[in-house]
Amino acid sequence: MTSYTAIADQVDDSPHPGSFFTKYIWSQDHKVIAIQYSITAIGVGLVALVLSGLMRLQLGFPDTFSFIDPAAYLQFVTMHGMIMVIYLLTALLLGGFGNYLIPLMVGARDMVFPFLNMLSYWTYLLAVLVLLASFFVTGGPTGAGWTLYPPQTILPGTPGNDGGIILMLASLAIFIIAFTMGGLNYVTTILQARAKGMTLMRMPLTIWGIFIATILGLLAFPALLVSAIMMVLDKVIGTSFFMPALLSLGESLDYTGGSPVLFQHLFWFFGHPEVYIVALPAFGMVSDVLATHARKNIFGYRMMVWAIVAIGGLSFIVWAHHMYVSGMNPYFGFFFATTTLIIAVPTALKVYNWVLTLWRGNIHMTVPMMFAIGFIFTFTHGGLTGLFLGNVVVDLPLSDTYFVVAHFHMVMGVSPIMVLFAAIYHWYPKITGRFLHTGLGKAHFWFTFLGTYAIYLPMHYLGFLGVPRRYFAMGPTEFIPDSAQVLNANITISAIIVGVVQLIFIYNVIWSLFKGKKAGDNPWDATTLEWQTQTTPPGHGNWGKNLPVVYRWAYDYSVPGVKADFIPQNMPDSEVEKLAAEPDLPRGDNVVPLKEKPAGEDKS
């Protein structure tokens, strides 16, 4: 054992950056990197949002827009999916919120490897630029669908089968390198740089979610890397990893007997954990938002932690439920349907615990709380349709229909986005020192929440009718009634309204940066460490001279016998006793004073 000093015992000797460049551009401060990550992710996410709008225009009003041809449509579908899943959600949840919250919530000065952290962001930016470059090469971006299934992905006939697909695969590989650098930082910081007293089971659930999601990412992204490497070689050099012997446009190609299904296995070995890479941080953040704004400890903290760990483990053995129709061995279907139904158990536990956290809580209907409660609705709906699709016999007729589109958008599109909005409205006061505008926030919430239902609820019915996904136009298809087109037009109008409404949010973020109401250090009266910094926004090094010391878990809300309805994690018991005697506590002016607690409620 070396004579290494634990990080929590080290003094702050890090040089504080002086110039504009080292402070805001080549910054190694986790907070600046987090904002860089977030702005890039939201920027590229807006591109994907516009692409989805274009897609919907074609579906809602076919033969109206001459600039959307079938190839362009497929390119929009592909780029929309890939950007949203990887370059927006993964990057924003882990690169953005992970970076911002981990050091602040565990009581560290920064990530343990700040330089690597900076490198991670710039590599991510490179990945985004390479991806966007594919819009400008001959043939445009790939139109193979976000799953990039061979052999069609790299064959003539698929849009973007030359430069587009190569840039896509290169960009994914670069992204994975960026993620690995960031991910190693996150797990090491959580394991090694926690403040004194911050045991694992005292960590907020946000950190648990990010921690397990990062481990999932570290272990799952290699599968995507392996498939990207092998597919690039198939395309560029002519190897036959995935490419079977085949005829293309009447000519026999040089490929010999490769296995396309092998690619599907690899892709979904990454793809399914990816769902939880996005979901687990969201689960964690929504738990903290719910507890804070309901002024109540999270129900079943230990169960929540165990559920996160269990979901993380199980997520690696459910991948082939995406492949029931791929022609794999039918016995696999039995196995994967079983594991899929098992993973629903810890997930359902979490939903029950969120609802029970709200039960008899002192609910403050703030904007973050509205988004958090909205998440419980959208996630439950998306999760329930997952139970249908997880069963082989139900999945077969529904496979590749709009039912699937509706399911996965509800469960891993809308739901994490709801949490992301909740998180942005919740932590914006810490990041900038000002509140987002409440009225605009509520308008944003209702349009988004009801709007997403207007979009995705009808899609379930389209799925029941058998309307296939990814089709440019239905044409005269016998089993699809004309009314399906009416639904499609309505969905498109809703989608465009929801898309445009996001401008309110963007406006709010920019307006509030300058004109928003001042928030103070701890506007929500929250217990976790990030709200206990000496300055808001926290300065470089986060904590001034001394690192915080943690005396309790993250959920001491409405503790009986204590006048204030929250006890910060870094408040020792002796201070709490003093607190009990004080008549009135200073509190943020946005929070309604706590009513008397109902009689008979105790804290166990």
Added chain:
Amino acid sequence: MSIFSKLAEKPWLAADESSLAVNGVPAYAPSGFPAKTALKFFIAVVSVLFFLFTITYLSRSQYPDFQALAGEPWLPLTNSLQLWLNTGFLLLASIFLQLSAKDVNKALNSGGEAREVNVLLIYLVLAVIFSIAFVFGQYLVWQQLSRQGFLIYSNPANSYFYVLTAVHGIHLFGGLLALVRVLVHFYRKSELALLRRSLGLCAFYWHYLFLLWLFLFALLTASPDTYNTIAAFCGF
């Protein structure tokens, strides 16, 4: 404390003074060297990467067009002398790194005597040289293969050989960059304690890469009987 008892803690109860606190101040803070934790996770990531390559190798090997590179007298890797030589180079690099990590300990204990520090430098340079010899040796094997017509695209077995050795080589190259950084530290006469930590990590990584190479060596030169048996065992 095991991970299970940690996960069984009840954080909402008042902290157990004996385990968590000394004189009312929580004593618990994680100790240990962050880079070591990060390296262990990185090795886990690399292991998953090669595990997945291996799985696809086994699966792909069951298709009729797969022609192993060893097993019959006329196949190039049946006589794998050059690969054994390379294995020797990597082993030597690994050993010299271990020796240098041990030596820095000695130097630290003796108060940084010049003799030990010089020996340390020799070990380090030898480790770098043998690592480069390994990479060069692998390149020679590539050349031999392509001269004999075993090109990367002519058969999936060849493709796997080139890809796996290349990916392994890239990881060794990354390690070399880290090792060069240690040498820079050395010239800047950094603290011996820092050198000891860095060298310990390098040695750890080199041992891992050596074991990984042994595994790849066995896999890539396996005869059809061997990999067919393993593939059957895995259900392919």
